[in-house]
Amino acid sequence: MAFTLDFEAGTLALNGVGREELPEEVRLFFRYDDRTQSWRARGCDYAPVVLALQRLHFPVQDRARAFTPLEELSLVTELIPRPHQSEALNAWRSNLYRGVCALPTGSGKTILAVMAVACLKRPTLFLVPTIDLLGQWCGVLEHFFGRRIGMLGGGEHDIRELTVSTYDSAVLNMEFIGNRFALLVADECHHLPGPETRLAAAMAIAPYRLGLSATPELPEERAVVLEDLIGPIVCQIFIDELEGKVLSPYVTHRIAVDLDPDEAEHYREQRKIYTDFLRTNQINFKFRSEWGRFLGLCARSPEGRKVFRAFLEQRRIARGGEAKIRQVWELVVRHAPERIIIFTADNATAYDLGRRFCWPVITHRTRPGERRDFLEKFREGTYTVLVTSKVLNEGVDVPAVAVGIVLSGSGSVREHVQRLGRILRPAPGKAQAILYELVSAGTGEEQTSARRREHRAYQGHGGDDVPC
Numbered sequence: 001m002a003f004t005l006d007f008e009a010g011t012l013a014l015n016g017v018g019r020e021e022l023p024e025e026v027r028l029f030f031r032y033d034d035r036t037q038s039w040r041a042r043g044c045d046y047a048p049v050v051l052a053l054q055r056l057h058f059p060v061q062d063r064a065r066a067f068t069p070l071e072e073l074s075l076v077t078e079l080i081p082r083p084h085q086s087e088a089l090n091a092w093r094s095n096l097y098r099g100v101c102a103l104p105t106g107s108g109k110t111i112l113a114v115m116a117v118a119c120l121k122r123p124t125l126f127l128v129p130t131i132d133l134l135g136q137w138c139g140v141l142e143h144f145f146g147r148r149i150g151m152l153g154g155g156e157h158d159i160r161e162l163t164v165s166t167y168d169s170a171v172l173n174m175e176f177i178g179n180r181f182a183l184l185v186a187d188e189c190h191h192l193p194g195p196e197t198r199l200a201a202a203m204a205i206a207p208y209r210l211g212l213s214a215t216p217e218l219p220e221e222r223a224v225v226l227e228d229l230i231g232p233i234v235c236q237i238f239i240d241e242l243e244g245k246v247l248s249p250y251v252t253h254r255i256a257v258d259l260d261p262d263e264a265e266h267y268r269e270q271r272k273i274y275t276d277f278l279r280t281n282q283i284n285f286k287f288r289s290e291w292g293r294f295l296g297l298c299a300r301s302p303e304g305r306k307v308f309r310a311f312l313e314q315r316r317i318a319r320g321g322e323a324k325i326r327q328v329w330e331l332v333v334r335h336a337p338e339r340i341i342i343f344t345a346d347n348a349t350a351y352d353l354g355r356r357f358c359w360p361v362i363t364h365r366t367r368p369g370e371r372r373d374f375l376e377k378f379r380e381g382t383y384t385v386l387v388t389s390k391v392l393n394e395g396v397d398v399p400a401v402a403v404g405i406v407l408s409g410s411g412s413v414r415e416h417v418q419r420l421g422r423i424l425r426p427a428p429g430k431a432q433a434i435l436y437e438l439v440s441a442g443t444g445e446e447q448t449s450a451r452r453r454e455h456r457a458y459q460g461h462g463g464d465d466v467p468c
Helices: 043-055 083-094 109-120 129-144 165-179 198-202 220-229 262-279 289-299 303-319 320-337 347-357 367-381 413-421 445-452
Strands: 004-008 011-015 031-033 038-042 098-102 124-128 150-153 156-158 163-165 183-187 207-213 233-236 250-257 339-343 385-388 401-406 433-440 463-465
Touching: 004 043, 011 198, 038 043, 043 198, 083 098, 083 109, 109 129, 109 183, 109 207, 124 129, 129 150, 129 163, 129 367, 150 165, 163 165, 163 445, 165 198, 165 339, 183 320, 198 220, 233 367, 250 320, 262 303, 289 303, 303 347, 320 339, 320 347, 320 401, 320 433, 347 385, 367 385, 385 433, 401 413, 413 433, 413 445, 433 445
Parallel strands: 098 207, 098 233, 124 163, 124 183, 150 163, 183 207, 250 433, 250 463, 339 385, 339 401, 401 433
Antiparallel strands: 004 011, 011 038, 031 038, 150 156
């Protein structure tokens, strides 16, 4: 019987090889499937499996691969790479066309991907986290390669040699198309190690892989997954290294805002209920599992539910107190008519700002058509202020934005660096970008702010408390 390597529903199936016939060097990738009497491996192990079989001169017919080189693929628009892009491409090539390139927002990660495709000339699948990025990537690829680009997601199901897909759509379709691409490009690849999202890369056989992210730092378990599926970080360039060259010069200001007296008193009352409960139950949020325990304890009794309401209330006051709202208005007036993005931690605060000041608001609830309309009017200057919760932390390309105001946010370093990145794209006449961070004085926000500023992008760029 002939030995064959096939692609079956996102896995590799080695057929015709008995239990004792597979060499140990190859067996480590496989498990024997009694149902089909074949050896089975992950799709993403295609490259090492094929290389091992070739080294051993093992007689197998490769029927898994459904892609061939695109010899005719060429750039129709001149591309002159910047030094940091050439550095990243060379580092990726030196690692056998696998690995993560960590470049700041606005430094041309999409152009790096175009360079990689032009270099390899192979069918490529691009993974992006949002519908907005789906359209942006298709536009850039069509511009440089002069061909129609496939789209998967947002109601589209058009598979071509160069195809852009959302992560979610890729997970749903990879068992059918996972053998059609030689190169896998994962934009914002810090999303890839998610429990479901990782399947998009695990079921693809693409031997060449490029991960792109401005913030690749991950918890250890997820970092291991990312390296397994894409490769190690082969190049990392930081915001401050490109400031004033590729990115706009910038400064950051942290503004401490005192709560109004009535809110301060209410905050202390609610905060005490919450912190007393933590001490009584010895809950320490330094351990990730403690949040689940806290929620469980809160759900078990009326007292616990009162504690959880107190937790939400003290957080609401710290994140969006009246003094903060007044400070936002003062900053907007100060910087009129520049383009300004205001970031909040939650939808409720974002919509409250929108209602008060008649500003457009974009959250995950915003319909796609309305979102496109808001962004287009913001780009052209019809709207000069845009309020968002978290959906514009990544994926919006508006070079003219010069001012960012962080009204509230999580303690995530990644989120804070992403928000800074929204205002750093260069534009004609843009002398300097400014990021304001508003912090409610005397609240838990002070510790949250300290945690999220632990990144070199904030060193030497202001950051000390300034008067309101």
